Amino acid sequence: GENVEQHPSTLSVQEGDSAVIKCTYSDSASNYFPWYKQELGKRPQLIIDIRSNVGEKKDQRIAVTLNKTAKHFSLHITETQPEDSAVYFCAASGVAASIIQGAQKLVFGQGTRLTINP
Amino acid sequence: GAGVSQSPRYKVAKRGQDVALRCDPISGHVSLFWYQQALGQGPEFLTYFQNEAQLDKSGLPSDRFFAERPEGSVSTLKIQRTQQEDSAVYLCASSAGGQETQYFGPGTRLLVL
Secondary structure (H helix, E strand, C coil), X not given: CCCEEEECCEEEEECCCCEEEXXXXXXXXXXXXXXXXXXXXXXXXXXXXXXXXXXXXXXXXXXXXXXXXXXXXXXXXXXCCHHHCXXXXXXXXXXXXXXXXXXXXXXXXXXXXXXXXX | CCCXXXXXXXXXXXXXXXXXXXXXXXXXXXXXXXXXXXXXXXXXXXXXXXXXXXXXXXXXXXXXXXXXCCCCCCEEEEECCCCHHHCEEEEEEEECCCCCCCEECCCEEEEEC
């Protein structure tokens, strides 16, 4: 089945600097890659997602890039702010069987704890 | 509109006790997922419903775990004879379709003593 690796596990950056989180996946059939932000004790919230028919997507300070050949995708946050501090999870859609059934079973990375230092 | 809701938010159970966790998806969402999130880890898939049909239960860790969605709306995750290793946050997510964005509920934090 699908396996997603996420790095780094912790990341500390100065306010205003950029942060980059990287993920690799194993199943070449995966075609959907969302990123979730989870604050302590809160629900995961989608911040951006990308499908395999595009290589890059941007939404204000947040961008995601996808390299299907290398099977990796990255989250880029520019001009970081203290409210960006949280745990970020990447995910990839699940095995082909679930896709046939119509379900995007998500397989998550281990998470990156991002701290923005003022 | 209202998002995904879950109840209870917190549950403390004694080992061996049965528990039932409820999920109210976003109105009209046909797809419903359950995930288990251990402390410091990413969510892990448990099971998936399309309307009332349970199409994938490959992530359920044992036969003590059972999920249902009898009317294609509210879902219940039941854990029988709870064990300490069942302690985790149980997240529910719903989407308008199987390949659409999944919206998560706040989770139920289960602690088994």
